[in-house]
Amino acid sequence: MFKFLFLLAILILSSDAAVQDFCVADLKAPESPSGYSCKSVTNVTVDDFVFSGLSAAGNTASIIKAAVTPAFAAQFPGVNGLGLSAARLDLAAGGVIPFHTHPGASEILLVVQGSITAGFVSSANSVYLKTLKKGDLMVFPQGLLHFQVSDAGYTSVGYVFFSSSNPGLQILDFALFANDLPTKLVGATTFLDEATIKKLKGVLGGTN
Amino acid sequence: MFKFLFLLAILILSSDAAVQDFCVADLKAPESPSGYSCKSVTNVTVDDFVFSGLSAAGNTASIIKAAVTPAFAAQFPGVNGLGLSAARLDLAAGGVIPFHTHPGASEILLVVQGSITAGFVSSANSVYLKTLKKGDLMVFPQGLLHFQVSDAGYTSVGYVFFSSSNPGLQILDFALFANDLPTKLVGATTFLDEATIKKLKGVLGGTN
């Protein structure tokens, strides 16, 4: 009887079965300005909220000797709409994450191995530059150009966290040199000379 | 002629037929982090903006001698996306709305009948406790644990309003004891003894 009455209370208090505390991304349904559509709660499991894709090192065997592995909503559907996402940075000795921005989010970097020199530039063109050790945090305000370079003789590892589940990532060199923006326009809008532009377009696969 | 020209003006000025001042929930269409999809304006009537489901008393014939009746977006589609929703509280003499939180909203309580003692606890563990009379308002900041208990010898009634159309409702005892979270884990994370946990799991239908 006691139990029966209490269960009745549950029914009354929990009748709002449609309440969603989260919105796990359904990557195949329509996307809105606020993010992906929500997967039905019925199909949500704890695995939607867990992501193991950052536990393995990224491949640093490239010219930048570094890798960025994202855990944005597209990779980690559980963060959709929650205002957070992550990525892993691997920097071999001499590795560089070149100048880039996240158009839609601020970022916190946590160094978990090695040493990383990181910097950002403000709208007033001031440089904020620091060499970080294991356990240090550094915050990069939204939309500002920043970079990370290895400061150790061995691989450094960092994790970065963003204030959006879809922060975006615009890498400066790729934006300038890895597409069909005409060399002349790149020159006019960056003050770089044509030879420099053509060389980098060549390396990065750009045309025009 | 006068009328003709003015009607022309209407056409020019009102040509943006797609403008929506609201987004009445279509509960069958995709949900996004910002709420339910919008019903076509063509099908919207005033009844979407009116909700009579809180005019009748909730059933207080349960062990808590109380009932919570929600008017969130799932019940009251007109509030979808407007940053507001409501619920009705009925507390018979001795009734209790046990400790709970709304993960996504702040709340204002209005007492319309009887007397209710309400309280919340802050992150600093301070208690804010007050006995409210008819016509009093009390605000409960977002996400904090709070409760309401009857302070009258007869039924008290309150209405609560939330700063979200989907505030969520997490009832502490149900979160702890009405599911399959293992007794041992509940004990480790609450410092309650096993006997207490098992008793409450029994009452609330929890397992493990």
Added chain:
Amino acid sequence: MFKFLFLLAILILSSDAAVQDFCVADLKAPESPSGYSCKSVTNVTVDDFVFSGLSAAGNTASIIKAAVTPAFAAQFPGVNGLGLSAARLDLAAGGVIPFHTHPGASEILLVVQGSITAGFVSSANSVYLKTLKKGDLMVFPQGLLHFQVSDAGYTSVGYVFFSSSNPGLQILDFALFANDLPTKLVGATTFLDEATIKKLKGVLGGTN
């Protein structure tokens, strides 16, 4: 010993004494776009979160036979920054809350006594009109013109709740006729004739 260790845990876990779960308005300190400055937590008491100013009826002995009593952040400092506020509507028989808008918030009306006919008009000029009984809710989307009129032979009472702690209140007749906006301009921008404007300016204390 047991207690000592646990208290240590408290110190470690609660060291962030500066955390504020709320921002009770300090009406004398600077105001920002997000609301009033916060009163020091040390000085906050439960009375900051409770407001009794809506428990008494407003004075309906005016030509509109109605009164609006606000509980915005300026009157009810505990709601500051929490995205909620309230007001009380008293409508004597024949009472009218004339056409008005809240520039910064959506609104939910709860009828607690009598009967109220309420309506709003959308951007598409559609009218959403309903006569509400005790216990009914109606939502008015942000920024749209709306009104409430008594539908009972005795005093009706409603409480309204807003999706902002500072919703604003622009009463149409006062905006048009209770200031120094030149009669000619009022005429040109409303298509009302000069005699009508001058009469209402006279009643409402407008000039020019």
Added chain:
Amino acid sequence: MFKFLFLLAILILSSDAAVQDFCVADLKAPESPSGYSCKSVTNVTVDDFVFSGLSAAGNTASIIKAAVTPAFAAQFPGVNGLGLSAARLDLAAGGVIPFHTHPGASEILLVVQGSITAGFVSSANSVYLKTLKKGDLMVFPQGLLHFQVSDAGYTSVGYVFFSSSNPGLQILDFALFANDLPTKLVGATTFLDEATIKKLKGVLGGTN
């Protein structure tokens, strides 16, 4: 080899193909409280971000001698979700954009030709009125009643920009007189006399 390695870097760094920096409106897919669904990036072209519909003058051959041409998300899909939209104002000599509000946005007016007298009224019923010349800007805070009237003997042109991709537009006279809101209710809620209301309903096509 150099190129190969660098391209590898591109693959690693750009693997998040699903990132959207924008959400061009797909007007046929579901709409959410945050805006229209996003068109697939694959189908997005620069023309989605460009709008030429404001380059031609609106038709001012109406009784208000003025026209408003919107470039909201419904007309200009590229602005969807970006918190911005626009419109063009044409005012022939004597032209008037009558009192109106935008329920969901603040507005900046730029005068590009002629001279325009613009004003808004605050919640405190204060009038902010100014005659603007070419090149002047004026800002109208969200949701407040405002108007623009020609101040030149020839056509004046302005462009307005909104803090939302879907600002809404509620024209006072149309809200009051261009629908089926009963004359008696309009009278009770505006204090206008019945003859005035019926006349304007006649002109604007209202009934009841």
Added chain:
Amino acid sequence: MFKFLFLLAILILSSDAAVQDFCVADLKAPESPSGYSCKSVTNVTVDDFVFSGLSAAGNTASIIKAAVTPAFAAQFPGVNGLGLSAARLDLAAGGVIPFHTHPGASEILLVVQGSITAGFVSSANSVYLKTLKKGDLMVFPQGLLHFQVSDAGYTSVGYVFFSSSNPGLQILDFALFANDLPTKLVGATTFLDEATIKKLKGVLGGTN
């Protein structure tokens, strides 16, 4: 008597004197994450909401043959907290607004004279490029690299509007070359050669 009663109504309805529909910046008071502190309403005049500083052409007698004149909250206090601001672009023949970002806002460009070729690059490195004529609008999504170049044999003029009262402005060349970021680090993070960097640092006043 009629007037007396109505004035009483005004008092009752307008008692909330502290309501602010806007927050005109007090540039000397504390700034918060949401913007500048608000000037007292008593001291606000229409001139706070009007800005004439964009009516005169910027000085294009520089190497870029162009000028950007801002009307952000710091210059135009009335926009503070309203989610909007503006700037004027002057481009002499051959003028260039070099690659830049606004870290905190999307932008709409309106061409009012001449012809401007504008472009932006997405996170996916796609180029969106268009030559705009007088009256055309183009939107640049938040935080993405973009530029504008003259496409006319005479001065072109554009006005840009932002979705924030404080959008920020980071000009690529100045961020890279007009400060003390060491040449070696610039090289490592941009893949530009040292000679190029040193030359641009020389021109732009950078050191190290």
Added chain:
Amino acid sequence: MFKFLFLLAILILSSDAAVQDFCVADLKAPESPSGYSCKSVTNVTVDDFVFSGLSAAGNTASIIKAAVTPAFAAQFPGVNGLGLSAARLDLAAGGVIPFHTHPGASEILLVVQGSITAGFVSSANSVYLKTLKKGDLMVFPQGLLHFQVSDAGYTSVGYVFFSSSNPGLQILDFALFANDLPTKLVGATTFLDEATIKKLKGVLGGTN
């Protein structure tokens, strides 16, 4: 000459010296609902954006064998207003971060050492429970009850990141038992028996 002209361009383009891309907390100035007041940019250095306080292990010599070390805006002023903050979790063998919520933020946990079993409970009382290894991420949606317990025979370390610079932290046991909330009220609102409550109040320093 070339340099002179370019510097002129800098002056024109950078004249908006007041632009802030960030708002480093001035902990002594007024706080608003959006966060702390901003420190003058002149006084900001890179050290405001770097935090080393999480590089050392927290003291786990307490009954919970665990420690939480926060890096919220109060400790790490550079994150103020940026929508992000962090904390470090140390769990000795058998350590437990007991049930708690963050009223104002979602959270991502990164395990950097050992193994941690973490779980949260939804509004629907569903349990999402997982044992995480080094490098795994788990997200906890805003405001929901969650916990972390050691799953290794040695110390496990995690870092957590929040979607707010001031997420709050409400630890269930402290909210219930570490203050002066009367035992009778705790009992009525939790269904715990008086002996259990008194025992835990004794351990945690609660009274009444």
